[in-house]
Amino acid sequence: MPGDRLTAEDRRRIAEGLAAGLTYAEIARRLGRSRSTVTREIARNGGPHGYQAARAQHTTSWRARRRKRTPHTDVPHTTDNRDVRTAREFEEQFVAMMIETGLAPMTARVLAALFLSEGGSLTAAELVQHLRVSPATISNAIKWLEQREMVVREREARRVRYFVDVDVWYHTWAASARAMAIWADTTRHGAGIFGTDTPTGDRLRTTSQFFELLGHDMAQAAEHWRQTLSMQRQR
Known part of the structure; x- marks a missing residue:
């Protein structure tokens, strides 16, 4: 039922939908769930590239057990009760x-x-x-x-x-890479407007080259991390 918690079968179908390249909206429609429910589920359990049904089910069960066993407090604490x-x-x-x-x-x-x-x-x-x-x-x-x-x-x-989010740093880094691409595109456009034979145009062209290279390297680094994390989860 749409109001109930996701089941192991739901999670298996989500994983299959991601593998088939379906959108979150399409996966949600097939499950009879809201898009926000599917989006949160995927985001909390590895993202679209690292989502695994069995692991998501295990993690959710662990969270439920922990909540019953240990009430939440307002003080961040560690599992080994450090000072x-x-x-x-x-x-x-x-x-x-x-x-x-x-x-x-x-x-x-x-x-x-x-x-x-x-x-x-x-x-x-x-x-x-x-x-x-x-x-x-x-x-x-x-x-x-x-x-x-x-x-x-x-x-x-x-x-x-x-x-x-389990992929918090991946998302942050990927967003920064997208920002670099926007800088590169905008300054490249400006260089064309002013002309690269002018001081302003040359400055914009150099800026565009810098952000283009930086954005490319950042995107590669983010993808490398995603693949590394995915392999670690499969072990």
């Missing part, structure tokens, strides 16, 4: 690193909290309690992360839980 102060210190270091490399402070704090939580997920209320900020502040940070496919959401009864 909370040490975990907090690392969280601050993790946040500082992300801010230094370009992420907005609150977005970095939200991503770090999700990333360091035991299950890689927290509700909005848990994020509010942990970070001691308003729900609106959490919502804005989550929106930015969702737009870049860095987190996904799943509804649990009357609340929404946010998960760090």
Whole structure:
């Protein structure tokens, strides 16, 4: 039924649909599910290139067992119960690193909290309690992360839980590669307008060459990682 949780058979059909090159919308129609349900399922379990039905089923079962066994807390924690102060210190270091490399402070704090939580997920209320900020502040940070496919959401009864996407870094890197391609195309167009025999045109041409090469290398690196991760999951 559309309102029920996905079954092992549903996941097998999703994997078959991806292998056949079907769109998410077509897979959803064949399952009688919403497109958002299929999209979240694939995003949380390896993405379109790394999705495996058996692994997705196992991971979902593990999450369900863990939730029953261990209540969620607002403090990111580790499975070996390391000192909370040490975990907090690392969280601050993790946040500082992300801010230094370009992420907005609150977005970095939200991503770090999700990333360091035991299950890689927290509700909005848990994020509010942990970070001691308003729900609106959490919502804005989550929106930015969702737009870049860095987190996904799943509804649990009357609340929404946010998960760090298993392919978060692949998506981020691939998005950066696409941005480089846009820069390359735009500056190449500008070089044609101004003429490469002019200082402005020459500057635009050189910029275009730089971003074209950088984007190509980034796309290759992202694909190499995807293939490596896929092989690791098959072992």
